[in-house]
Amino acid sequence: METRPYFVFGDIVANSLAGVLVGVAMGALFGPSWNMFIAMIVGMGLGMVLSMAVAFPMGALFGAMEVMVPVMTTGMVAGMVVSMTAAMEPVSVMRSAVLGLYSGGGTLLFCYVANIWIRGRASKWTS
Amino acid sequence: MDVVTKAKWDKAAANFDLMAGYGPEKRWEPFKRRLFSQMGEGRILFLAIGTGLDVPFFPPQRNITGIDISDQMIEKARPRVAEYDGDIELRQMDVHEMPFEDGEFDQIFTSCTFCSVPRPVEGLQALRRVLKPGGEVHMFEHTGSRYFPFLVMMNFMTQFSRRVGPDMNRTTVENVVEAGFQLEHVEHVFLDVVKMISARA
Numbered sequence: 001m002e003t004r005p006y007f008v009f010g011d012i013v014a015n016s017l018a019g020v021l022v023g024v025a026m027g028a029l030f031g032p033s034w035n036m037f038i039a040m041i042v043g044m045g046l047g048m049v050l051s052m053a054v055a056f057p058m059g060a061l062f063g064a065m066e067v068m069v070p071v072m073t074t075g076m077v078a079g080m081v082v083s084m085t086a087a088m089e090p091v092s093v094m095r096s097a098v099l100g101l102y103s104g105g106g107t108l109l110f111c112y113v114a115n116i117w118i119r120g121r122a123s124k125w126t127s
Numbered sequence: 128m129d130v131v132t133k134a135k136w137d138k139a140a141a142n143f144d145l146m147a148g149y150g151p152e153k154r155w156e157p158f159k160r161r162l163f164s165q166m167g168e169g170r171i172l173f174l175a176i177g178t179g180l181d182v183p184f185f186p187p188q189r190n191i192t193g194i195d196i197s198d199q200m201i202e203k204a205r206p207r208v209a210e211y212d213g214d215i216e217l218r219q220m221d222v223h224e225m226p227f228e229d230g231e232f233d234q235i236f237t238s239c240t241f242c243s244v245p246r247p248v249e250g251l252q253a254l255r256r257v258l259k260p261g262g263e264v265h266m267f268e269h270t271g272s273r274y275f276p277f278l279v280m281m282n283f284m285t286q287f288s289r290r291v292g293p294d295m296n297r298t299t300v301e302n303v304v305e306a307g308f309q310l311e312h313v314e315h316v317f318l319d320v321v322k323m324i325s326a327r328a
Contacts, residue, residue, distance in 0.1 A: 007154055048283055060146050063154035065269050066317050072280050111318075118274065119315040 001116050002066070010062025011070065015104035018054040018071045022047040022078040023100020024093055030086035039087040040080050047079020048072050070111040078103035128221050132245055133196045139292055140199035143178050152180050155267070158316050159184045159238065162267050162323050166191075169233030172257065173215075174222060175240040179204030187212040192232075194218050194225070222250045227257040235264045241302065242269055242293035251306030258328040264308060266324040267316075271296030277318060300324060
């Protein structure tokens with residue numbers, strides 16, 4: 001697990017930024033007129049693409065794959081969560097941002113736990 | 128010479144250090160230093176030396192031949208190579224067309240290389256040819272993941288990344304085995320995406 005404060009700080013900032021950015025964008029794009037399933041699929045794809053705007057500059061500062069993979073996963077999760085919520089009921093900008101922020105935090109935590117678990121399985125030689 | 132790959136990396140050379148020179152190198156430094164500490168006294172081939180970002184992590188007084196397909200990358204590497212306390216010869220060439228004799232090197236090192244070699248198994252077979260029997264290859268590589276959701280992510284990212292740089296979904300460990308190397312050790316650095324691979328010819 002990453003314990004160096006500079007990189008932990010970078011991971012938190014990058015995933016929070018990506019979550020808020022994707023959340024606000026998806027909240028603005030989707031509304032109750034959307035079919036929830038279609039909104040989810042489109043939101044996940046757009047979220048991943050949009051999160052690249054955060055992944056590349058933050059990756060240059062805080063690490064390549066260690067930033068890009070969690071941030072793009074955050075984009076996917078935030079896109080899914082906010083687009084589905086917006087398809088069910090109108091969401092404010094603030095609520096979209098908060099949902100995106102929670103998505104980023106949850107995804108980063110998931111990535112840290114997954115990292116510990118997967119690195120522990122290093123004896124299984126696969127790509 | 129694979130002119131498409133050469134052109135891609137010549138173009139990337141101008142901004143390569145901006146993207147890869149600080150965060151990624153700082154984050155990977157402890158792992159790379161540990162991997163490169165295995166550089167021995169014999170002849171060493173370093174494949175895809177790029178702009179020389181890894182050179183400061185090399186142990187001193189080693190005899191290294193650093194190759195890269197991009198002459199623009201090699202030009203960027205020269206100042207870092209000039210500061211190295213040891214012998215590094217820089218040469219531009221394609222891994223698929225290396226003019227070296229069979230078994231010329233004792234060890235081979237790579238760093239984020241086989242995400243970009245267009246025909247990775249053939250490239251690894253070319254490395255095995257120039258490595259002495261029983262010689263070591265040590266690799267610091269990023270690959271695809273076998274785990275959801277990272278598997279989806281890496282496949283998705285590759286559709287964009289391969290146009291300007293590396294693939295994100297390579298199966299490098301399997302490729303090493305397929306090329307005829309005897310796999311000795313794999314250590315995951317981040318998820319199963321960034322890893323250190325050691326094998327013997």
